[in-house]
Amino acid sequence: xxxxxxxxxxxxxxxxxxxxxxxxxxxxxxxxxxxxxxxxxxxxxxxxxxxxxxxxxxxxxxxxxxxxxxxxxxxxxxxxxxxxxxxxxxxxxxxxxxxxxxxxxxxxxxxxxxxxxxxxxxxxxxxxxxxxxxxxxxxxxxxxxxxxxxxxxxxxxxxxxxxxxxxxxxxxxxxxxxxxxxxxxxxxxxxxxxxxxxxxxxxxxxxxxxxxxxxxxxxxxxxxxxxxxxxxxxxxxxxxxxxxxxxxxxxxxxxxxxxxxxxxxxxxxxxxxxxxxxxxxxxxxxxxxxxxxxxxxxxxxxxxxxxxxxxxxxxxxxxxxxxxxxxxxxxxxxxxxxxxxxxxxxxxxxxxxxxxxxxxxxxxxxxxxxxxxxxxxxxxxxxxxxxxxxxxxxxxxxxxxxxxxxxxxxxxxxxxxxxxxxxxxxxxxxxxxxxxxxx
Amino acid sequence: xxxxxxxxxxxxxxxxxxxxxxxxxxxxxxxxxxxxxxxxxxxxxxxxxxxxxxxxxxxxxxxxxxxxxxxxxxxxxxxxxxxxxxxxxxxxxxxxxxxxxxxxxxxxxxxxxxxxxxxxxxxxxxxxxxxxxxxxxxxxxxxxxxxxxxxxxxxxxxxxxxxxxxxxxxxxxxxxxxxxxxxxxxxxxxxxxxxxxxxxxxxxxxxxxxxxxxxxxxxxxxxxxxxxxxxxxxxxxxxxxxxxxxxxxxxxxxxxxxxxxxxxxxxxxxxxxxxxxxxxxxxxxxxxxxxxxxxxxxxxxxxxxxxxxxxxxxxxxxxxxxxxxxxxxxxxxxxxxxxxxxxxxxxxxxxxxxxxxxxxxxxxxxxxxxxxxxxxxxxxxxxxxxxxxxxxxxxxxxxxxxxxxxxxxxxxxxxxxxxxxxxxxxxxxxxxxx
Numbered sequence: 038x039x040x041x042x043x044x045x046x047x048x049x050x051x052x053x054x055x056x057x058x059x060x061x062x063x064x065x066x067x068x069x070x071x072x073x074x075x076x077x078x079x080x081x082x083x084x085x086x087x088x089x090x091x092x093x094x095x096x097x098x099x100x101x102x103x104x105x106x107x108x109x110x111x112x113x114x115x116x117x118x119x120x121x122x123x124x125x126x127x128x129x130x131x132x133x134x135x136x137x138x139x140x141x142x143x144x145x146x147x148x149x150x151x152x153x154x155x156x157x158x159x160x161x162x163x164x165x166x167x168x169x170x171x172x173x174x175x176x177x178x179x180x181x182x183x184x185x186x187x188x189x190x191x192x193x194x195x196x197x198x199x200x201x202x203x204x205x206x207x208x209x210x211x212x213x214x215x216x217x218x219x220x221x222x223x224x225x226x227x228x229x230x231x232x233x234x235x236x237x238x239x240x241x242x243x244x245x246x247x248x249x250x251x252x253x254x255x256x257x258x259x260x261x262x263x264x265x266x267x268x269x270x271x272x273x274x275x276x277x278x279x280x281x282x283x284x285x286x287x288x289x290x291x292x293x294x295x296x297x298x299x300x301x302x303x304x305x306x307x308x309x310x311x312x313x314x315x316x317x318x319x320x321x322x323x324x325x326x327x328x329x330x331x332x333x334x335x336x337x338x339x340x341x342x343x344x345x346x347x348x349x350x351x352x353x354x355x356x357x358x359x360x361x362x363x364x365x366x367x368x369x370x371x372x373x374x375x376x377x378x379x380x381x382x383x384x385x386x387x388x389x390x391x392x393x394x395x396x397x398x399x400x401x402x403x404x405x406x407x408x409x410x411x412x413x414x415x416x417x418x419x420x421x422x423x424x425x426x427x428x429x430x431x432x433x434x435x436x437x438x439x440x441x442x443x444x445x446x447x448x449x450x451x452x453x454x455x456x457x458x459x460x461x462x463x464x465x466x467x468x469x470x471x472x473x474x475x476x
Numbered sequence: 477x478x479x480x481x482x483x484x485x486x487x488x489x490x491x492x493x494x495x496x497x498x499x500x501x502x503x504x505x506x507x508x509x510x511x512x513x514x515x516x517x518x519x520x521x522x523x524x525x526x527x528x529x530x531x532x533x534x535x536x537x538x539x540x541x542x543x544x545x546x547x548x549x550x551x552x553x554x555x556x557x558x559x560x561x562x563x564x565x566x567x568x569x570x571x572x573x574x575x576x577x578x579x580x581x582x583x584x585x586x587x588x589x590x591x592x593x594x595x596x597x598x599x600x601x602x603x604x605x606x607x608x609x610x611x612x613x614x615x616x617x618x619x620x621x622x623x624x625x626x627x628x629x630x631x632x633x634x635x636x637x638x639x640x641x642x643x644x645x646x647x648x649x650x651x652x653x654x655x656x657x658x659x660x661x662x663x664x665x666x667x668x669x670x671x672x673x674x675x676x677x678x679x680x681x682x683x684x685x686x687x688x689x690x691x692x693x694x695x696x697x698x699x700x701x702x703x704x705x706x707x708x709x710x711x712x713x714x715x716x717x718x719x720x721x722x723x724x725x726x727x728x729x730x731x732x733x734x735x736x737x738x739x740x741x742x743x744x745x746x747x748x749x750x751x752x753x754x755x756x757x758x759x760x761x762x763x764x765x766x767x768x769x770x771x772x773x774x775x776x777x778x779x780x781x782x783x784x785x786x787x788x789x790x791x792x793x794x795x796x797x798x799x800x801x802x803x804x805x806x807x808x809x810x811x812x813x814x815x816x817x818x819x820x821x822x823x824x825x826x827x828x829x830x831x832x833x834x835x836x837x838x839x840x841x842x843x844x845x846x847x848x849x850x851x852x853x854x855x856x857x858x859x860x861x862x863x864x865x866x867x868x869x870x871x872x873x874x875x876x877x878x879x880x881x882x883x884x885x886x887x888x889x890x891x892x893x894x895x896x897x898x899x900x901x902x903x904x905x906x907x908x909x910x
Contacts, residue, residue: 126785126789126790126810127807127813196814221790222787222791222795223790223791225792226790226793228792243797298785298790298807299785299807299810301798315840316800317837318805318806318807318808318810318833318836318837319750319808319837320810322807322808322809322813323807323809323810325813326783326807326810326811326812327758327812329813329818330809330812330818331762335813335815337813353749354557354730354753358557359556359653359654359729360654360656360657361656361658361659364653367732367744369747373749374730375653375729375730375749376558376729376730376751376753376754377749377750377751377754378754379729379730379749379751379753379754379757380757381756381757381758381761382558382757383627387761395761402749402750406748406749409746409748410841410844413746413841413844413848414844416848417844
């Protein structure tokens, strides 16, 4: 793999010429046949131009092949646009590669709807009422499959999937790209909807395969020159706590904890060898769901805001509430939580807590439970590095620091908690990589 | 009686020597013959004479005739985060002579406990758990199981003071966090010295003991056959012969998981703070209920799938690659971020979802521990499982299903009382002459 980019299968590699395309089982044209005469190319340009959008299926397939030969010039690349999609339980994560090395010729030939998609995505940071482009996560000057450009990170609630598919239909997306690489449960759940509503074929990919590929890739290309991976030094000291970069060069073995709506914990031994150790259903979705019930909030952002201001020790029963101090025999300090929400069985205490305390207790409970289960897995798998990803950690420094502290404290310094800047986007990056380099 | 009283009064601080001197022996076999207040002097001296074991030995000589036994009453106490568990041994072989000599307050305690099944507003005697015709330390009797909320502890201590409990028994064997937390209160309010014992030590000893004596002729231990088949799922008894190694999961306010290798060798593998207290606390918040019984009643009627996001809600079916069925919960309470869904669920659904979430989390953690410790038998105890068939069956199912039949979930009839039994056993052990 290049340091600052991703190679396509046949870049300087003859053996990969016969690899299947991302979209179907047709053979890609070989290098030799790709370098055709100019006349032949012009003829096909005319065909492509005339084809426009909204033609019959076979015309579409042949147009795709045609366009392939036109737009990717000498290399074998899938036609633009290049998307990777991860349809999760709560959020859809979309990565979009915006080419910045478009020649005048290419721009001229660019089909109208492709151009409009590019402009729509790039000139906005919000889409509809719930779509967001995380501009601060944009990866600039990336080389992917021999093309230079920027990688954009977009998310919207899975609840708005129908509106998204509708938009795909409105923009005649199917005329551009009959295959879309998608991962996450929704790739399976919404497959028929994509087909029926927008004539789009999803290439379904496993979410954990994509997660790992995505993590390894982003870490290798770095985050605009900075480290993608980091950890916290002195996590519980508000003054001394520092975010520090971490080099994931020799990543294996690694415990990867993906905290989305639910949680999956993977032991990764090499780039092609991993196993799903376990999971827990008490994840980000639980935090948000419980907060909505207990505090009346309606978004993740509101829930976090409340949690930041609250005090969980009024809600939780601590070891010292039961022992009057530490439970020394088994190394349980008085401040450790013995029973989450344990004070809430008492009417007076219920009446004295505020919403912020409840939000905080929910956050702490979910986070500590994940930390505890993770620690057990790390111990059993004999792995001392744990990487936490997933959108539960988005703008959630509280949970990150709690995890960092818990891993360190309960393992007596043996375990290290690591985090990644692109949190919940790795699955979609992995899906994009599969588009460019089908395995 | 008067003779003994006057001896003590004459000798003051040296009174205890008087009692021990063979010359002073007045033929009484029961130290309780002396009036209550004399034990205050005794108490002070006992305080100066070291370990509870030593003090016990002193008292012993005053007491029980030919055997070495602690004086009655025999209690074991487990002061937990939510409940206090008390076991009381009621002797049924009290001779006429013994009864005559029995001190008034001892008699009144015995009568109060055995003629009631409820005490104050919140104390309950679990009559169905009574162990009849037990022989403990050479005495025959019944073992009673009593519980009350830890919140009522001060009231309990007050009662001990009013009944002059300290005149009978200056040491009380107690375990659980409260043995430490309330030690001072016992001393200050009722002049009672707690002999503190570790809760996990007591748990194991208590469990092994009750299992060995059985439950009035039946086994104490049980499991479910065909836990994966809700229609044919049957409760079956079993014996814990050759119990080791076993994974012991104690679900109280919080959870402790122990790997037990032999009766004296165990380790606390891990724990989780998402326990019975979490279930009750969350239920109270989400449904407005106030007691464990109410919470369970609601949970029995609810449907958690309206509240939880299942694998099929995300995948449209199973997540076959990793063996996750569509019906498995992907995200507990995961539907509750949606306003529309919030409007359609009931309190019963919320109670059920809370129960299922807590139970499944415990099951999952227990399973991981069992796999890592390479132990196939998992015994679940603790009062979270009291009258809680939903969780009991769920745990049985989860252990069986996720381990593909490798793990077996076992349960005990006396659920949350083992710590208290262990404390009682420790009291009786303290009398051994070394």
